Amino acid sequence: MMLIDETTTAESRQEVATNLVKLFLGQGLVKEFLDVLFKLELDNAGEPNTLFRSNSLASKSTESFLKLAGMQYLHRLLAPTINRIFEEKKYIELDPNKVELKEAGCAGLHRMQTEADVIQQSTTHLQSYLSELLHAITQSAPYCPLALCQAFRQLYQRVQERFPDKEYRKVKFIAVTSFLCLRFISPAIMSPKLFHLREKHADARTSRTLLLLAKAIQTIGNLDTLACCSREPWMVPLQPVILQGITHLKDFITRLVCCEDEEDLGLHTRMSLQCGTMEKEGFLCLHRTKDKCMLMTSHFKKYYVTLSKDTLSYTRTQHSKKSSFISLPKIRAVEKVEEKSFGSANVMQIISSEDSGQMETLYLDCKSVNELNQWLSALRKACSHNTDAMNSYHPGVYKGDKWSCCHQKDKTDAGCDKTRHGVTLQGWYDPLDPDLESQLIYRHLLGVRIAMRDKYLEMTKAEEGNGKDSMAGQEKLDGISRFFTVLQDLQDAHSAVEEAERSRNKNFLLELQT
Missing domain, CATH: 1.10.506.10 (GTPase Activation - p120gap; domain 1)
Known part of the structure; x- marks a missing residue:
């Protein structure tokens, strides 16, 4: 951690820090990771x-x-x-140099607010x-x-x-x-x-x-x-x-x-x-379809939608006792819909399977792109452990006798675009992916390994020059040495995989030529 800290540029430090936190959080070791950083900061x-x-x-x-x-x-x-x-939306200002005065009072009794009036009212509101x-x-x-x-x-x-x-x-x-x-x-x-x-x-x-x-x-x-x-x-x-x-x-x-x-x-x-499901609720416009063909003029109706631990439910009013719901384990995909399908860039679709095996699609029209992304993120996180997720989907709708996106006529066609179950807002509430974070950290370490090795040699010389031969100092140097060995092993493993891939591609081309 000390080597990473001292060799990471200011521009990339935030990204590296986030990747490290996600990695150790996913491994259940974030407390130990932060403790190492706290000690390093306090030592210096x-x-x-x-x-x-x-x-x-x-x-x-x-x-x-x-x-x-x-x-x-x-x-x-x-x-x-x-x-x-x-x-x-109260007008609040405490700085006398920025106070804006306006008229106050009823008709016929107008008077100008004083600076003291504004500051007194502002103080009351802020308090x-x-x-x-x-x-x-x-x-x-x-x-x-x-x-x-x-x-x-x-x-x-x-x-x-x-x-x-x-x-x-x-x-x-x-x-x-x-x-x-x-x-x-x-x-x-x-x-x-x-x-x-x-x-x-x-x-x-x-x-x-x-x-x-x-x-x-x-x-x-x-x-x-x-x-x-x-x-x-x-x-x-x-x-x-x-x-x-x-x-x-x-x-x-x-x-x-x-x-x-x-x-x-x-x-x-x-x-x-801290559970995996992000609970969310709010009014959205919904359209539901089973076997029906989708039309451009399909009407969306306003519902109050609630995402809880096990279900996505929706009712006509916020406090209605009569509701419809989708069981989260039955959700196969949560994806955006092409803008041309409904004339809106903020529509998403939830594809789920019924007990009969029939697929059902629920379309949600959000008020803004931020709301769209928030619902996408929350739903994908809630369904991140579903075992029967779809690998592909249609970003368009089935209109007339074909899909609007790829023009396939088979309504049960698997789909023309890849689903994105783990890709949401790339934000702090996305599902943890330790493998991805490991790879990102590995790439960063490769980029700074020369600078880290130089720092390591500098530390070694400093230890020798000071005549220090403490157990703690030697353990630190031994640990850094092991770190470089592991990094080299990883690099060798990556190179071996890449070489094997090149060989397979070469053999495939030779087979095509013959």
């Missing part, structure tokens, strides 16, 4: 208050880990407050949003994912061991909040669309409110009561809530990292959030 730490503030491999990996393991937790924390802000959000965070221990709890506990303990002096008593808290608040919660508040909290980016007014709220969370995450609001004096009106938030956040972290009993942290609840 100079100023304790700047821990994990750089874009090191440790920082990037932990950031990716939070997104992979904690996105549902984040949504539960932020969604109520974020949705409220978008719906209320309400901030208090609501802080309450959600500090009460979230029962449903914080187990993997996150373990990682934060490990980080907290490592920092405490590295900086045990009383003067550094806050550093272990700041190490946790630097990830939880500064790299996870605040960025999601500022850009909720990027974290799939909203379908669209915020307008200018809402965006400013989100920015001010994110600033307040960052200030609380820094845990600095003395410097609170010193850089931006116009944030002072929020100081009482911020100071109270710092106290409550420290108490929350203490509970989170000191609770060894998994039952106390609500293991059952947390594990349900």
Whole structure:
């Protein structure tokens, strides 16, 4: 990890970190992986208050880990407050240099708002949003994912061991909040669309409110009561809530990292959030077909669709007791539909099999490409373990007497395009594929192996020059040597497969010629 960290460029570090996290998460070793990175970062730490503030491999990996393991937790924390802000669209501004004044009052009693009026109203609204959000965070221990709890506990303990002096008593808290608040919660508040909290980016007014709220969370995450609001004096009106938030956040972290009993942290609840199925619901327009021919004029009807652990169900109203459903194990494919089929680029199809063996297709028309991709991702992840998935499908519809995509006349034709069961949004909630991540990491290691070998030789000379012959130092060098041996073995294996493939192709061409 040390060699990878020091030889990976800033441009590729995030991608490498994400691949490593996915690899070790898929192998059940992410806690051990992050612990190695924490120790490496702490061994090289100079100023304790700047821990994990750089874009090191440790920082990037932990950031990716939070997104992979904690996105549902984040949504539960932020969604109520974020949705409220978008719906209320309050004008909020604390900076006197940016305040816009407007008329206030009833007809005939118009008066201009003063700067103090605007700031007072803004303070009230922001205090309400901030208090609501802080309450959600500090009460979230029962449903914080187990993997996150373990990682934060490990980080907290490592920092405490590295900086045990009383003067550094806050550093272990700041190490946790630097990830939880500064790299996870605040960025999601500022850009909720990027974290799939909203379908669209915020307008200018809402965006400013989100920015001010994110600033307040960052200030609380820094845990600095003395410097609170010193850089931006116009944030002072929020100081009482911020100071109270710092106290409550420290108490929350203490509970989170000191609770060894998994039952106390609500293991059952947390594990349900980590299951393979991403639960999702919302209104969509549906069209269902069995034996019928599809027509361009087919009408879609609005239904409330719910994806749960075992089924995809849909009802005419959100609270209707009468519903239709598809059992997830019966789903054979989940794919996009060509735009020309229905005149929309946001239609997807769910192909499932009935007990009789007959195939049925359900078409879903989404409001936007983001919603389409979210449903594709959620459904494919939910069906990732289905054993009878289709290998091919028709991206068009059967219209008249042929398929619109390939013009085949056989309605039961296998399909003209390859299904994409494991390819969704390429995001943090996609199904883990350790084999793919292994291959991606292998390719990266091949690209930097010369730089890593140079670094290894540099370390060896340094050990010899310092006259060090410690057991730990020798074990480290032996481990690196084994690493290069394994990398060479992998390269030889790849070369052998490629050579065998070339030989088969050559023999095939010779057979054709003869």
